[in-house]
Amino acid sequence: MSISADTLRGYTDTIILTRLMWGDSYGYEINRQVQSRTGGAYGFKEATLYTAFRRLEQSGLITSYWGGDGPGARRRYYTITEAGKKLWEERSREWQETRTLLDALLTLEVEHESD
Amino acid sequence: MSISADTLRGYTDTIILTRLMWGDSYGYEINRQVQSRTGGAYGFKEATLYTAFRRLEQSGLITSYWGGDGPGARRRYYTITEAGKKLWEERSREWQETRTLLDALLTLEVEHESD
């Protein structure tokens, strides 16, 4: 993992919600998708992932059920709730804004507007 | 402040270092610059700002001195060190990478490459 988690801090929940916007999934799979989407540059630590699930479930943003008879051990699947979808929309918009702000705050270029 | 600090979490130090890449400055001024650069959308909480200064100074990334006889109370000025400049370069590069990753992780669009 070439990216330190500190730079993604605060986005764990939103990343998980994004995956669940695609449909139900479980921890291990979500993490594989994250790794695949980042070309292996990022993946969650297990504790990070599963504590995030609990946080999200306690907040009513996701629900869960045991299921799936694929290979390996038993899986806990997660479903995003309506509240979760709403929060995802919000966070998604916020990310766009944050990106613009950080671009402005982390650059050495001079502003064109008057200071 | 229309942006929640959680979305900028982890960037406090880099934002401060960016300001100090321009030259010595002090807390209150840096915060005013941040507010001005973000069109008022973001500003540090005092405690966040000053604990960041201590953290940065203890890590040898900045140094400080009392000075300045402008209006208001006495000011503690900060200077970025060589180590600080080096870290800024690194963090700056990392932000570019993180931005790309988060764009990939927070979108609902399908990948064009094979999964």
Next chain:
DNA sequence: TTGAGATACTTTATAAAAAATAGTATATTA
């Protein structure tokens, strides 16, 4: 058949960053 490795989740304790809260102190200005 056995043992290594991948899959899959849990629990407990710790660390770090940010914020809440409260306080000290100076300069300006109405």
Next chain:
DNA sequence: TAATATACTATTTTTTATAAAGTATCTCAA
């Protein structure tokens, strides 16, 4: 002279992420 802006400090709490250690299942090669 009281309010407001400027400017910094210290203490405590909350949240997020992680380290570390553990449980359990399935596959596959030797």
